[in-house]
Amino acid sequence: MVKAIVGANWGDEGKGKITDLLAASSDVVVRFQGGANAGHTIINDYGRFALHILPSGIFYPHITNVIGNGVALDIAKLAKELADIMGQGVPQPNLIVSERAQLLMPYHVLQDGYEEERLGGKAFGSTKSGIAPFYSDKYAKTGIQVCDLFDENRLRERLHRALEVKNVLFEHLYHKPPMDEEALYQQLLTLREQIAPFVGDAVGFLHSAVTAGKTILLEGQLGSMKDPDLGIFPMTTSSHTLAGYGCVGAPVPPTAIEDVICVTKAYSSSVGSHTEPFVSEVTGEAGDELRRRGGDRGEFGATTGRPRRVGWFDAVATRYGCMVQGATQAALTCLDVLGYLDEIKVCTGYEIDGVETDVFPTTPRLMRAKPVFTTLPGWKCDIRGITEYSALPENARHYVEFLEEKIGVPIHIVSTGPSRHENCVR
Ligand code: GDP
Numbered sequence: 001m002v003k004a005i006v007g008a009n010w011g012d013e014g015k016g017k018i019t020d021l022l023a024a025s026s027d028v029v030v031r032f033q034g035g036a037n038a039g040h041t042i043i044n045d046y047g048r049f050a051l052h053i054l055p056s057g058i059f060y061p062h063i064t065n066v067i068g069n070g071v072a073l074d075i076a077k078l079a080k081e082l083a084d085i086m087g088q089g090v091p092q093p094n095l096i097v098s099e100r101a102q103l104l105m106p107y108h109v110l111q112d113g114y115e116e117e118r119l120g121g122k123a124f125g126s127t128k129s130g131i132a133p134f135y136s137d138k139y140a141k142t143g144i145q146v147c148d149l150f151d152e153n154r155l156r157e158r159l160h161r162a163l164e165v166k167n168v169l170f171e172h173l174y175h176k177p178p179m180d181e182e183a184l185y186q187q188l189l190t191l192r193e194q195i196a197p198f199v200g201d202a203v204g205f206l207h208s209a210v211t212a213g214k215t216i217l218l219e220g221q222l223g224s225m226k227d228p229d230l231g232i233f234p235m236t237t238s239s240h241t242l243a244g245y246g247c248v249g250a251p252v253p254p255t256a257i258e259d260v261i262c263v264t265k266a267y268s269s270s271v272g273s274h275t276e277p278f279v280s281e282v283t284g285e286a287g288d289e290l291r292r293r294g295g296d297r298g299e300f301g302a303t304t305g306r307p308r309r310v311g312w313f314d315a316v317a318t319r320y321g322c323m324v325q326g327a328t329q330a331a332l333t334c335l336d337v338l339g340y341l342d343e344i345k346v347c348t349g350y351e352i353d354g355v356e357t358d359v360f361p362t363t364p365r366l367m368r369a370k371p372v373f374t375t376l377p378g379w380k381c382d383i384r385g386i387t388e389y390s391a392l393p394e395n396a397r398h399y400v401e402f403l404e405e406k407i408g409v410p411i412h413i414v415s416t417g418p419s420r421h422e423n424c425v426r
Pocket residue numbers: 007011012013014015016017038039040041042043222294295296297302333334335336337415416417418419
């Protein structure tokens with residue numbers, strides 16, 4: 001049985017925590033898209049971790065963790081993350097890196113930075129970890145697969161072909177030094193040694209696991225709004241953030257995904273740049289306070305440290321976000337954060353060109369959308385760590401049920417704190 005845990009919004013919804021929670025009863029956890037450009041925060045008995053590329057099941061000895069072919073694999077970052085967690089006392093995890101995954105190369109990182117520099121003020125606020133150039137190269141068919149590392153003639157040839165194009169760009173578009181082919185080749189051989197023990201046939205492994213009836217968790221990165229097809233293009237990421245992509249990027253058969261758990265936060269946050277549409281944004285003093293109180297240490301990017309933009313819960317975006325994920329249920333995180341508020345607003349509609357709608361629009365119309373809010377009473381107390389839904393204050397339950405009705409998906413998990421056990425399961 002395959003379950004996907006994915007974001008309904010702009011990322012940072014608290015997927016890491018929910019994955020960590022559900023991983024306990026799973027056999028396999030798979031990363032199927034994205035790279036080390038975002039991070040999950042996981043707090044468990046070993047400590048506090050920001051995972052960027054490793055699947056969230058690595059803390060459990062009974063789980064096989066898979067980095068699927070849909071991932072942008074930065075081997076150096078993977079090796080560092082493994083060394084870091086093991087340095088904090090986590091036992092050597094069971095990990096399979098797909099031989100079909102492609103390598104995020106040093107020139108992708110450089111190109112990302114050069115392109116941001118070239119765009120100047122019109123940049124999209126990339127994390128500069130090479131993700132957009134990586135996926136561009138994959139679809140331009142100049143990428144290098146993990147399996148190529150183990151065929152040296154082929155590796156040399158693939159690298160040569162990639163650099164032919166890359167170095168023209170570097171020298172003539174960006175006016176930067178070209179990459180040295182031989183040095184890069186030697187670097188790849190060193191990186192190969194670091195992942196060799198983990199490389200395997202993830203496709204065969206996952207299909208056998210499905211046939212054997214194992215419980216498999218697909219762990220999404222970012223959220224619906226960042227999907228290049230169904231999100232707020234072009235202020236999106238470059239890989240598909242939707243559960244459906246798990247069928248390609250993990251991969252599992254489409255018919256095997258039985259449960260799609262869409263994670264959404266009790267308020268909104270987005271790490272994107274200030275030019276992005278973020279309709280329900282709260283700015284000024286009130287925004288600063290929400291940002292300070294949000295998450296477990298304030299709303300600052302797990303990978304970048306950037307302050308996140310914050311806002312009220314956006315029911316228009318979240319209903320759409322759950323719809324495109326095919327959500328079977330939702331998990332609502334960070335409810336505890338809102339305990340200080342007298343009143344809580346929920347964005348229940350958008351006004352676009354003078355007309356109110358609850359249908360999430362395409363980007364040009366989204367840029368003109370103004371929020372229509374419904375105000376609900378707060379509960380004015382600390383609910384952190386409550387594990388019985390019935391023990392939540394009435395106004396907190398009312399808030400959850402109001403959101404549930406607006407997004408049209410049952411909220412089965414309500415998270416009341418960052419730690420693994422701080423949840424009410426309804
Ligand atoms: P992810 O990328 O979706 O996993 O999200 P992040 O880890 O970047 O952001 C979620 C933040 O919220 C992290 O700091 C978590 O520790 C924290 N968090 C998750 N669930 C809760 C919760 O229910 N309450 C509080 N206060 N923090 C939470």
